[in-house]
Amino acid sequence: MxxxxxxxxxxxxxxxxxxxxxxxxxxxxxxxxxxxxxxxxxxxxxxxxxxxxxxxxxxxxxxxxxxxxxxxxxxxxxxxxxxxxxxxxxxxxxxxxxxxxxxxxxxxxxxxxxxxxxxxxxxVSQHRLLRHLGLEPLEKDFTPEALAELLKGKKTSIKIALMDQRLVVGIGNIYASEALFRAGISPKRQAGKCRAQDIAVLVPAIRKVLNDAIRAGGSSLRDYRQADGELGYFQHHFAVYGRAGQPCPGCTCDTPRTGGIKQITQGGRSTYYCPVRQG
DNA sequence: CCTTGAACCTGCGGGC
DNA sequence: TGCCCGCAGGTTCAAG
CATH class of the missing domain: 3.20.190.10 (MutM-like, N-terminal)
Structure with a gap:
């Protein structure tokens, strides 16, 4: 979760x-x-x-x-x-x-x-579980310049890099796909080859998708607390995650021809993206 | 150093 | 109905 x-x-x-x-x-x-x-x-x-x-x-x-x-x-x-x-x-x-x-x-x-x-x-910060952790994406020091520096020379894909907790923390398999979709960047792009222009779009996209989800979680949390006090269950609406074959939201891709949202495997995990928007 | 793949564990849904 | 398979939102460790 x-x-x-x-x-x-x-x-x-x-x-x-x-x-x-x-x-x-x-x-x-x-x-x-x-x-x-x-x-x-x-x-x-x-x-x-x-x-x-x-x-x-x-x-x-x-x-x-x-x-x-x-x-x-x-x-x-x-x-x-x-x-x-x-x-x-x-x-x-x-x-x-x-x-x-x-x-x-x-x-x-x-x-x-x-x-x-x-x-x-x-x-705490030097605990063996925490000391290697990277930037907090909602903090001020998570800037396009900082991310560009972290990605420099990385041969792995941008999607795998975003999930690397030594670089940026908190992004997992869902929000990696969702952030790249919002930024219009292919998950297969080599991390070190992302242009400054792409990263300038990606950083605010990451912030926005995380903040949107927190806001949604906050509201469902209020509902849940009235119900049974459960924390950690949310109704999510994702643009691409888990939506293989469905139409790409927010663009006019010809789904029958393009196949809509595509699912691939990277690093053993599923990635979802729109091949038309995320060229 | 880097990258990849397997391992940890249970539950669920789909195909046969 | 049951069985087997693959898959699931994370992290760590070993091997190449």
């Missing part, structure tokens, strides 16, 4: 619901996800108060009052559910946090590609 917009929406939801609260109980139903979880996690969290919740790349960072940070990653299938009612724990509910106002937060992840760690605040 989770690329930058989804993780950002989850973070905002958690920040609103949990900031200032204290852990009163932690249920840990298995020892590891993608990697082993910290020893004595429950004991180390119990009694701690949450002081701040932030996002870095696709990581959720929950700052505690003892100068430690609870780090969560949703992997491919991770979900966070906020509730105030006692519910029987379901399949793949690996972590359940209980707070002093009665809030119950469940981390559910069927595929277990997610992650949970607890680290010293002083080590």
């Amino acid at each position: 989770p690329e930058l917009p989804e993780v950002e929406t989850v973070c905002r939801g958690l920040a609103k619901a949990l900031t200032g609260l204290r852990f009163v109980e932690v249920e840990q139903h298995r020892a590891d996800l993608r990697a082993p979880m910290p020893k004595n996690l429950a004991a180390r969290l119990k009694g701690r108060r949450i002081v701040a919740i932030k996002r870095r790349a696709k990581y959720i960072l929950i700052g505690l009052d003892n100068h430690e940070t609870l780090l969560l990653h949703l992997g491919m299938s991770g979900r966070v559910i906020v509730s105030h009612e006692k519910t029987t724990s379901g399949k793949h509910d690996h972590l359940i946090f209980h707070f002093d106002d009665g809030a119950i937060v469940t981390f559910n992840d069927p595929r277990r590609f997610g992650l949970c760690d607890l680290i010293r605040d002083t080590d």
